[in-house]
Amino acid sequence: MRLEYFQMVDRIAALDPEARTVRADCSVPDASPVFEGHFPGHPLLPGVLMIETIAQTGGWLVLAVLRFARMPFLVQVKEAKLRAFVVPGQTLQAEARLLHDGSGYAVVAGSISSDGKKVADAEITYRVVPFPNDTLRAQMLETARRVAVPEAFLHG
Amino acid sequence: MSSTFETVAGIIAETCDIPREKITADSHAINDLGIDSLDFLDVAFAIDKAFGIKMPLEQWTQDVNEGKVSTDEYFVLGNLCANIDRLVAAKAA
Numbered sequence: 001m002r003l004e005y006f007q008m009v010d011r012i013a014a015l016d017p018e019a020r021t022v023r024a025d026c027s028v029p030d031a032s033p034v035f036e037g038h039f040p041g042h043p044l045l046p047g048v049l050m051i052e053t054i055a056q057t058g059g060w061l062v063l064a065v066l067r068f069a070r071m072p073f074l075v076q077v078k079e080a081k082l083r084a085f086v087v088p089g090q091t092l093q094a095e096a097r098l099l100h101d102g103s104g105y106a107v108v109a110g111s112i113s114s115d116g117k118k119v120a121d122a123e124i125t126y127r128v129v130p131f132p133n134d135t136l137r138a139q140m141l142e143t144a145r146r147v148a149v150p151e152a153f154l155h156g
Numbered sequence: 157m158s159s160t161f162e163t164v165a166g167i168i169a170e171t172c173d174i175p176r177e178k179i180t181a182d183s184h185a186i187n188d189l190g191i192d193s194l195d196f197l198d199v200a201f202a203i204d205k206a207f208g209i210k211m212p213l214e215q216w217t218q219d220v221n222e223g224k225v226s227t228d229e230y231f232v233l234g235n236l237c238a239n240i241d242r243l244v245a246a247k248a249a
Contacts (some may be wrong), residue, residue, distance in 0.1 A: 073213075075194060075197070076194065076197070076198075100201055100204060100205065101210075101215070102200060102201060102204055102210060102211075103200075103210055103211060103212050103213040103214045103215070104213050104214040104217070105200070105201070106195050107201055107215075125197060125198075125201070127197070
């Protein structure tokens with residue numbers, strides 16, 4: 001994770017567009033300016049970043065299902081539960097399942113676990129639209145390769 | 157159609173917190189019921205799930221934006237239900 005850059009997913013561990021599932025590895029950094037404010041003397045990964053982690057994990061799944069033809073943007077978070085504190089240095093596993101690939105939108109159910117114990121879960125809705133420009137699409141493809149999205153899922 | 161309407165009206169009432177008695181077949185989802193685009197995504201998700209279909213919202217939006225049809229075609233609930241029935245029939249065919 002690079003919290004300051006909103007890069008929550010370190011590596012895609014398993015991705016199956018046919019089964020509509022994804023798993024990702026995410027390591028919370030030992031240090032970050034985020035922890036200086038959240039909270040002084042008691043550093044915790046902010047809950048909104050736990051939700052962002054679920055959203056990004058599910059987002060990689062949606063992108064793979066659509067072979068990166070369109071971009072999912074977060075528009076709704078439902079039933080979010082933050083079940084446990086997450087601290088610097090903790091290793092997380094995120095997973096998501098595509099509930100519905102709608103026309104112009106997608107819905108996933110996702111969760112984060114640590115040592116087999118669920119620490120957060122939420123249902124995420126994305127609006128799915130054409131990439132607004134080539135710069136973003138190129139950056140998403142570059143990031144996809146960095147986090148090990150299989151090359152076969154990057155193109156139609 | 158009538159059972160489709162009952163299902164859709166129930167979804168809208170529950171999803172958008174609108175009193176069921178205010179929802180009629182002549183209601184326009186946006187103009188009369190005040191459903192915004194994000195709430196309509198919730199409605200669409202529930203309808204897609206309930207009927208096992210994928211409403212072509214993007215095509216419908218394009219049709220409206222290109223002036224081929226008015227929003228009444230897709231957002232007046234009686235018309236929306238007729239479109240749902242057509243999608244269900246097409247899926248079954």
